[in-house]
Structures are given as C-alpha cells and as structure tokens.
Amino acid sequence: MLKKIGRFFEEHVEKIVLIIIGLLCALLFIWRVLLSPNIIEYKNNEGTTINISPGEIDNYVYQDALQLSTRQSGSPVTDINSYTPKLNEFLAVLDSAIINVDTRQILPNPEIITPTVVARGEYNLPYIGQITEVASEHIRAAAYVPIEPVTEQRTYTQVENEPNDIDLVTVEGKFDIEGLYKRFHESFFDQVEEQWADPCLAIPVFATVNLQRRELLNNGTWGDWQNVPRPGIDHNKRLLDLIQEGSKLPPGGLKVQMLKFDDPQVQVEILQPDTYHFASAREDWFPPLLHRDYASAIKKEMQQEKRDAREAEQQERSREAGERRSTRTNARGGGMGGFLDGGGDGLLGGQTGSRRTGGRRTSRDTGFGETGGRNTGRTQRGRTGRQQDNTMMEMDRFTGEEGAATTEPSPIDEVYREYNKIKLNWTTDLSKMRDPLVFWAHDDTVEPESSYQYRIRLGVFNPVAEGDEDNVILWSEFSKVTETIEIPGKLYFFVKGAQETAKTVTVTVCKYFLGYWRSEDFRGVGPGEAIGGIVEYEPEEPEEEPFMAAGAGRRYVQPVVTPRSEETAVEPESINYDTGAVIVAVLASNEWVTSVDENLSNKSYYDMLYSYDGTEIKHMPAGSSYWPEDMKSIFAQVQRLSRETKEPFKAFGSRGTQRRPGTGTPEGEFDNMYQETMMMDGMGRY
Numbered sequence: 001m002l003k004k005i006g007r008f009f010e011e012h013v014e015k016i017v018l019i020i021i022g023l024l025c026a027l028l029f030i031w032r033v034l035l036s037p038n039i040i041e042y043k044n045n046e047g048t049t050i051n052i053s054p055g056e057i058d059n060y061v062y063q064d065a066l067q068l069s070t071r072q073s074g075s076p077v078t079d080i081n082s083y084t085p086k087l088n089e090f091l092a093v094l095d096s097a098i099i100n101v102d103t104r105q106i107l108p109n110p111e112i113i114t115p116t117v118v119a120r121g122e123y124n125l126p127y128i129g130q131i132t133e134v135a136s137e138h139i140r141a142a143a144y145v146p147i148e149p150v151t152e153q154r155t156y157t158q159v160e161n162e163p164n165d166i167d168l169v170t171v172e173g174k175f176d177i178e179g180l181y182k183r184f185h186e187s188f189f190d191q192v193e194e195q196w197a198d199p200c201l202a203i204p205v206f207a208t209v210n211l212q213r214r215e216l217l218n219n220g221t222w223g224d225w226q227n228v229p230r231p232g233i234d235h236n237k238r239l240l241d242l243i244q245e246g247s248k249l250p251p252g253g254l255k256v257q258m259l260k261f262d263d264p265q266v267q268v269e270i271l272q273p274d275t276y277h278f279a280s281a282r283e284d285w286f287p288p289l290l291h292r293d294y295a296s297a298i299k300k301e302m303q304q305e306k307r308d309a310r311e312a313e314q315q316e317r318s319r320e321a322g323e324r325r326s327t328r329t330n331a332r333g334g335g336m337g338g339f340l341d342g343g344g345d346g347l348l349g350g351q352t353g354s355r356r357t358g359g360r361r362t363s364r365d366t367g368f369g370e371t372g373g374r375n376t377g378r379t380q381r382g383r384t385g386r387q388q389d390n391t392m393m394e395m396d397r398f399t400g401e402e403g404a405a406t407t408e409p410s411p412i413d414e415v416y417r418e419y420n421k422i423k424l425n426w427t428t429d430l431s432k433m434r435d436p437l438v439f440w441a442h443d444d445t446v447e448p449e450s451s452y453q454y455r456i457r458l459g460v461f462n463p464v465a466e467g468d469e470d471n472v473i474l475w476s477e478f479s480k481v482t483e484t485i486e487i488p489g490k491l492y493f494f495v496k497g498a499q500e501t502a503k504t505v506t507v508t509v510c511k512y513f514l515g516y517w518r519s520e521d522f523r524g525v526g527p528g529e530a531i532g533g534i535v536e537y538e539p540e541e542p543e544e545e546p547f548m549a550a551g552a553g554r555r556y557v558q559p560v561v562t563p564r565s566e567e568t569a570v571e572p573e574s575i576n577y578d579t580g581a582v583i584v585a586v587l588a589s590n591e592w593v594t595s596v597d598e599n600l601s602n603k604s605y606y607d608m609l610y611s612y613d614g615t616e617i618k619h620m621p622a623g624s625s626y627w628p629e630d631m632k633s634i635f636a637q638v639q640r641l642s643r644e645t646k647e648p649f650k651a652f653g654s655r656g657t658q659r660r661p662g663t664g665t666p667e668g669e670f671d672n673m674y675q676e677t678m679m680m681d682g683m684g685r686y
Contacts, residue, residue, distance in 0.1 A: 122196040126183040131173040131479035137288030138485050139168045142515030143276035144652050156233040163279040169443040171454045172287040173479050177437040201463040205262045206270050207473050208459040211441035216451040231442045258461050265426040271439040272424050280515040281647035287440050297411035449489045454482045493579050494635050498606035498622040503586045505608050507531050509577040510638045517642040520577050527585050532577040584609040
C-alpha cells in the first residue's frame with residue numbers, strides 16, 4: 001500500500017506542486033487584493049474613529065463635506081462641484097494694472113520674423129557623393145626635409161632643408177565633381193523659392209580632405225580609426241587641421257573662413273597637396289596608380305642600362321684585345337713605329353683604356369666623344385644622355401619644327417603626361433570639369449615595421465550653417481578601406497658566424513640611409529658589447545695606372561688622380577650603425593630536428609643572446625643555414641639592394657614635369673607648377 005502511495009506521488013509530483021502553487025497564488029490574491037490588509041483609521045465629523053479601506057475613504061470624505069455645507073447654509077447642498085469662471089474678473093484686474101494695453105491682442109511669434117531661421121528652413125542640404133577608385137602607395141626614399149618649421153609666412157620652398165629619409169604614404173580617390181556642382185545648384189537655386197535662390201550659396205567650397213588610418217596591433221586585431229594630420233611641409237596645416245574638426249571655427253566664423261578657402265590656389269592645396277621634393281635620383285612622386293606605372297618604367301630602364309653596360313663592356317674588351325694584338329705586331333715589325341703611330345696605348349693615340357676604381361669600372365674619354373664602359377656620372381650613355389635626347393625630341397614634336405623626331409615617348413614620359421592631365425593649378429575652373437576629380441592626401445607619420453589601412457572622404461562647407469557649429473562641414477561617404485600598407489624596417493642585423501674559442505660573433509648590420517641600403521660587418525663582438533656603432537669612411541686614395549709603351553720594352557708608371565665623381569656625392573663621411581642591442585652571451589646549442597624522411601638528426605650551432613633593455617632577452621642563431629626562412633629572405637633582399645649603384649642626388653625642385661619639358665597638356669602647353677609656386681611664394685600670396 002505504501003509503495004502504491006509512494007509511486008502515485010512520484011508519478012504526479014509535478015501536478016501536485018502546480019496545484020499547491022496555484023492555491024497559494026489564489027490565497028494571496030484574495031488576501032492582498034480583494035481583502036486588502038491596508039486598513040486605516042478615519043475620524044469623521046462626529047468624532048467617531050472607524051477602520052476603512054483606502055477605496056472607501058473618498059466616499060466618507062464626500063459625505064462629511066455635504067454635512068458641513070448643510071450646517072453653514074441651513075439647506076442641503078446637492079452639487080458642490082459647480083464652478084463659476086473668473087476670466088472676466090481677471091481681465092478687469094489686469095486692465096486696471098496696465099493702462100491703455102489691449103490684453104486681448106495676440107503677440108507675434110519671434111521665430112516667424114527671424115530671417116536666418118526661415119532661410120535655413122527653405123533649403124534641402126545636398127548629398128555630397130561617394131569616393132571611388134581609392135588606392136594607396138608607400139614610397140621610401142631620400143627627400144629634402146625641412147630643418148626649420150614650415151609656416152604660412154615661410155613655406156616649404158623658402159625654409160632651409162637637408163636630404164633625409166622619409167616614409168610617405170599617399171592615398172588617392174576619384175570624385176564626381178560635376179555631380180556635386182549640379183546638386184549644390186539644385187539645393188540652393190533651382191529647387192527653392194525665388195526669394196531664397198542664392199547663386200553664391202550654389203557654389204561648393206571644399207573645406208578639407210579627411211584621411212583616416214588604423215594600425216594592426218600586436219594581437220592581430222585592428223585598432224580604432226584615427227585622423228591623419230596634414231604633412232609637416234604643409235604651410236596650411238594649422239588652419240586645415242582645425243577646420244577638419246568642424247566644431248572649432250577660428251575667429252570670424254563660417255563666412256570669414258569660406259572667404260579664405262574660396263581661393264583657387266587654396267582649393268588646389270586642399271585637394272592635391274604638394275609633397276616632398278625627392279633627392280633620390282631614381283624616385284619621384286606620383287599619385288598611387290601612376291606611381292606604380294612609374295616604378296615599372298624605372299625598373300625597365302635600369303634593366304636596359306645594365307644590358308647596355310654589358311654590351312659596351314664586351315665591345316671594350318674586344319677593342320682592347322684587338323689593340324693588344326696590333327701592338328704586339330707593330331713591336332715585332334716596326335720597333336718604335338708602333339709607339340708613335342700605332343694603337344691606342346701610345347702617347348699620340350688618345351687615352352682609350354679602361355681601369356678599375358674602388359671596385360667599380362669607369363671609362364675615360366677618348367677625345368672623340370666615345371666611351372668604352374659605363375660612365376659613373378651617367379652623362380654620356382646612361383640615363384641623362386637619353387633624357388636629353390628625349391627632351392629634344394619631345395620639344396621638336398610639340399613645336400612642330402621640320403625634321404622633328406617621330407618616335408613614341410618613353411613609358412616614363414607617358415607617366416608625366418598622364419599626371420599633367422589630372423593635375424590642378426590655380427587657373428583650373430572646377431565648375432567646368434567633366435572628368436572625375438582625382439584628389440589625394442599624404443601620411444608622413446608612419447613608423448617602420450608597422451602595418452596600416454586607410455580610408456578617405458571629402459568635406460564641403462555648409463553655406464547655411466551659420467551658428468550651427470556641429471554642421472559646418474558636409475561630408476561625403478568614406479571610401480572603401482585600402483589594402484594593407486606594410487612599412488618595412490630600416491635597421492636589421494644578422495649573426496653570420498661565431499668564434500668558438502673567443503665566444504664572439506660576427507654581426508652584419510644593414511641600415512637604410514640616404515636613399516640606399518648599406519651594410520657593415522662587425523667582427524669579434526662579445527658579451528657585454530653593443531651591436532653596431534659609428535663607422536667613418538675615408539675618401540678613396542689616388543690610383544696609379546700602369547701602361548706599357550708599345551715596342552719600347554720598358555714599363556712606364558703614370559700617376560692618375562681619381563677625382564670625387566658625382567656618383568660618390570651621396571656617400572656620407574660616417575654612418576651610425578648602432579642597433580641599441582647588447583650581447584648577453586654566446587652559447588652552444590644542440591637540438592633534435594625531424595627531417596623530411598621523418599628521421600631525427602642532431603643540429604649543433606651557436607646562439608647569440610641579446611637584449612635591448614636588459615630585461616627581455618632574445619636570441620639569434622649564428623650562421624645563415626640556421627636562420628628562419630623569413631630572416632633569410634630579408635637578408636637576401638637587403639644585400640641585393642645594398643649593391644645598387646648609388647647615384648647623385650637631384651637638386652631641390654628637380655621633380656614633376658621639369659624632368660620632361662614639353663610633355664604638358666595635350667595642346668602642348670608646358671606645365672610649370674613648380675615655377676608658379678615659387679612665384680606665388682615670392683609675391684607673398686600665402
């Protein structure tokens with residue numbers, strides 16, 4: 001029996017619990033709601049105290065009020081809620097206090113007669129537009145960097161500067177400028193009442209180009225978007241950075257600022273700001289898409305020069321071999337005759353030989369305008385000579401003179417021509433542009449060994465935002481996020497080997513300096529010693545070039561002074577290879593590794609322990625065969641770049657279309673933007 005009862009409760013325990021809960025809820029409802037325990041004591045007019053619920057107290061109060069009214073008037077009051085309006089009495093009192101004022105007149109609403117508010121309410125703010133074809137590019141080169149602040153009074157072309165290395169990222173985009181002018185005209189002239197149509201408001205004035213970036217963090221995520229400041233060479237930097245914030249207008253308010261910005265040259269500086277003047281001979285600035293074409297053309301040009309140099313060297317060797325054969329023949333047959341009127345090694349035959357100087361092959365002029373090998377100054381068969389030829393051909397083609405060359409321009413010339421097509425100047429009328437506007441912005445604050453992404457947008461002044469600081473600028477939509485820009489390092493070091501007995505290592509330090517990679521070996525560096533240091537370079541000593549007088553049977557030694565060539569002009573007197581790291585120890589290391597056939601093998605090598613701050617200790621294996629693959633790749637690339645020929649710097653201002661005169665607009669006009677800037681600076685326009 002007990003088992004049946006227990007099984008019954010076990011099978012119906014959930015229902016029993018629900019029934020109990022339901023009964024409890026019903027009891028609580030009856031007790032707390034229907035039979036409310038909130039009983040209060042109330043003392044009526046008769047002095048009797050009674051206990052009543054809150055719901056009944058209003059009824060008792062009403063009955064007491066009727067009884068009190070009956071006692072005062074002697075007759076019962078049937079309606080104590082009647083009310084007589086007192087408006088007439090109030091107006092009479094008000095008229096007696098304010099003489100000759102008609103209080104029944106309705107005063108006008110002040111907002112109705114405020115022209116500014118009404119004017120703003122009549123316009124629909126225009127849609128600014130989208131940014132298309134966004135692209136970004138990183139350039140690392142030597143440029144002329146100011147050594148004093150650039151201000152509105154002293155611009156980049158006026159301050160002192162010196163060659164130095166920069167990392168410059170440029171982001172470009174395209175914008176429908178024709179559509180913007182159309183939408184502004186519709187919003188402020190076409191689609192408003194005639195009394196509010198204002199042609200001055202219908203002209204858009206660009207306020208800023210907002211470039212934002214985010215950085216890849218150590219944990220692999222992207223940081224927040226941050227505004228990129230204007231470059232350090234921008235003399236309008238302070239004004240444009242302030243306007244970009246939108247809510248911090250300088251003194252004078254919006255109208256004064258629009259008058260300042262509504263200047264053709266200022267609009268050009270906002271949309272297409274100038275960049276650094278590059279000193280590197282093989283580098284020039286272009287917008288990202290054009291710079292890629294330029295870099296490709298430069299690479300092809302360098303490859304062609306190497307082929308030309310090899311061919312010229314082979315021809316020189318063949319000529320020298322022929323001269324040696326001729327000299328031996330003359331010596332056997334004519335004695336001193338070969339010395340007087342024989343081959344090129346004679347005193348009267350012109351100096352046509354070649355020599356080696358500082359590990360580089362140079363050539364000497366024959367006196368007839370020919371050279372044997374590649375000239376280090378690159379003024380004869382190199383890039384400069386071809387540049388002069390191309391320049392004359394381009395000038396002939398545009399001037400239309402008879403006999404003008406009909407050859408097609410080089411790929412580099414085409415890049416300059418395309419750049420001139422999109423470049424604005426102070427005579428450009430933006431309202432008449434039909435092609436998309438190409439604009440850009442620069443970032444010169446990137447750090448080595450960092451990765452960034454960018455987005456860009458345009459800002460146009462809101463001409464009816466007077467007094468509304470939060471709506472001063474009408475923004476376009478942000479562009480798409482650019483591809484990741486990776487900024488490589490500028491300083492690396494590699495442990496090439498270790499000395500077992502001395503516990504020292506040989507470290508190769510590679511540094512990017514003045515536009516080129518350079519490397520130096522530091523041998524015998526031991527524990528407690530710094531990696532790297534300052535290395536001073538001495539000028540090359542004069543060489544002595546021997547030659548054999550043909551048929552003389554004697555060897556003459558003639559001293560030849562090697563002057564400092566233009567190519568060595570970029571060689572510094574000293575380079576600081578200091579890495580900031582100190583060697584902690586050099587230890588022998590053994591480890592077992594698995595080969596491709598899954599066999600274990602013992603690998604023994606020396607490991608260099610080093611530290612930058614004395615707290616965190618890092619290590620690097622000695623010997624390239626033990627380096628990680630990424631380190632091997634970096635070392636190979638840096639070593640290859642360090643072998644590049646170091647060419648002389650370009651002069652300040654040797655940039656843009658000045659390199660290719662005559663490749664201006666399709667009509668043949670010369671684009672002298674740099675001269676215009678210099679002229680404006682001299683006139684104090686800025």
